[in-house]
Amino acid sequence: MQTMQVISIAAVLLLAHCAYVHGREARQPWKAKAMLVFGDSTVDPGNNNRLLTDFKANFLPYGKDFLDGRPTGRFCDGRLATDFIAETLGIAKSIPAFLDPNLTPQQRKLGVSFASASSGYDELTAIQAGVLTITKQIEYLRHYKVQLRKLEGPVQSQKTIEDALVVISAGTNDFVQNYYFYDNRSKEFTEPKYEDYLISLMSGYIKEINKLGAKRFVLVGVPPMGCLPVVKTLTAAEGCFVQYNDVAKSFNSKIVKQLDVLKKQLGLKAAYLDIYKIFEDVTSNPTKYGFAEISKGCCGSGTIEFGQSCKGQKTCDDPTKFMYWDAIHPTQQMYKILADEGIKEVAEDVLV
Incomplete structure (x- = not known):
C-alpha cells in the first residue's frame, strides 16, 4: 500500500510538472508582443502593391494557400517566415504591410512590415527596381511611431517599440540582381569590398532603428544564392553555382562579426539567423523535411518564372512537397x- 501511495504521489507531481510546462508554453512567455520588419521580398507582405513597380505578387497563383486563399502581395503560395514567427510568439497569424490601406488600429499595435520586394541594403538596388529603400522603410517607421503614439499614448507606444522584435532580411538582391545580373556595382567594387559596403550600410540602418527605440533585433543571413533555381538556369550551372554560395558564406560571416560589435556598442538583444545552414540541411536531407523537389519551383517550369512571369501559370499539385514556390522564393x-x-x-x- 505504501508503495502504491509513493507511485501515486510521483504521478501527481509528474502531471503537475507537465501542466506547468504546458501552461508556460500556452502563455507564450516571450517579451516581444509586436514585430517590425524590414527588408526585401522574403518579408514583404504587400507593400509593393501600393508602388509603381513591376515587382509585385498580388495575383494568382501567389497566395493560393494563404489564410483565405487570396493573393496578398507575398511572393509565396501562402505565409512568410515572419508570419509563422508572429504566430509562434502569440502576436498574430500574419504581419501586415505598413502601406495596406485597410490596416486596423489593432493590427498596428501588433506590428507591421515595411519591407519591399526587390529592395536591399544598397539603395541603388531598390531605386533601379522602383521600390522602397531601407532608408525609406525607416522613414515609415517614424510615421508608424506617430500613429502608435496616438493609439497607445507616449509611454505604452515607446514600450511597444522597445519590446518589439525587429527582423531585417535583405542582401540577396544586392548581389544577384544589382552586382551580378545588372552589373552595376561590380564596376566599382570587388566582391569582398561590396560585402564590406553592404555591412557598413546594414550597421547604419540598425543604429537608426535603435535610435527610434528598438532594442531586439534578428538579422537574417542570405541563403545559398547559387542554388536558387533562376541562378542555376541563367548560369547554366550543374548543381549550385559555387561562386555565389562562397560570397553568401563570406557575407554572412561578416554579418555575424558586425552584429557582435553592435551588441556591445548599443546594448542590443540581437541574434543572427543562419538560414544558409537551414537551406543547406534541407537540400542535403529533403525527405527529412518532407520535400520531394528541391531544384525547381512549383510555378510554371520552376526554372525561370517569378513575379509577373509567374502570373496565371499552372502550379505543381502539392506545394508542400516543393522547397521553392517560384524560381527564387520558398514555398x-x-x-x-x-x-x-x-x-x-x-x-x-x-x-x-
Whole structure:
C-alpha cells in the first residue's frame, strides 16, 4: 500500500510538472508582443502593391494557400517566415504591410512590415527596381511611431517599440540582381569590398532603428544564392553555382562579426539567423523535411518564372512537397521550416 501511495504521489507531481510546462508554453512567455520588419521580398507582405513597380505578387497563383486563399502581395503560395514567427510568439497569424490601406488600429499595435520586394541594403538596388529603400522603410517607421503614439499614448507606444522584435532580411538582391545580373556595382567594387559596403550600410540602418527605440533585433543571413533555381538556369550551372554560395558564406560571416560589435556598442538583444545552414540541411536531407523537389519551383517550369512571369501559370499539385514556390522564393512549407528552426536559434538571445 505504501508503495502504491509513493507511485501515486510521483504521478501527481509528474502531471503537475507537465501542466506547468504546458501552461508556460500556452502563455507564450516571450517579451516581444509586436514585430517590425524590414527588408526585401522574403518579408514583404504587400507593400509593393501600393508602388509603381513591376515587382509585385498580388495575383494568382501567389497566395493560393494563404489564410483565405487570396493573393496578398507575398511572393509565396501562402505565409512568410515572419508570419509563422508572429504566430509562434502569440502576436498574430500574419504581419501586415505598413502601406495596406485597410490596416486596423489593432493590427498596428501588433506590428507591421515595411519591407519591399526587390529592395536591399544598397539603395541603388531598390531605386533601379522602383521600390522602397531601407532608408525609406525607416522613414515609415517614424510615421508608424506617430500613429502608435496616438493609439497607445507616449509611454505604452515607446514600450511597444522597445519590446518589439525587429527582423531585417535583405542582401540577396544586392548581389544577384544589382552586382551580378545588372552589373552595376561590380564596376566599382570587388566582391569582398561590396560585402564590406553592404555591412557598413546594414550597421547604419540598425543604429537608426535603435535610435527610434528598438532594442531586439534578428538579422537574417542570405541563403545559398547559387542554388536558387533562376541562378542555376541563367548560369547554366550543374548543381549550385559555387561562386555565389562562397560570397553568401563570406557575407554572412561578416554579418555575424558586425552584429557582435553592435551588441556591445548599443546594448542590443540581437541574434543572427543562419538560414544558409537551414537551406543547406534541407537540400542535403529533403525527405527529412518532407520535400520531394528541391531544384525547381512549383510555378510554371520552376526554372525561370517569378513575379509577373509567374502570373496565371499552372502550379505543381502539392506545394508542400516543393522547397521553392517560384524560381527564387520558398514555398509556405519552407518558410515554416525556416521559422521553426529560426525560433530555436534566436529565442534565448532576443525573446526573453
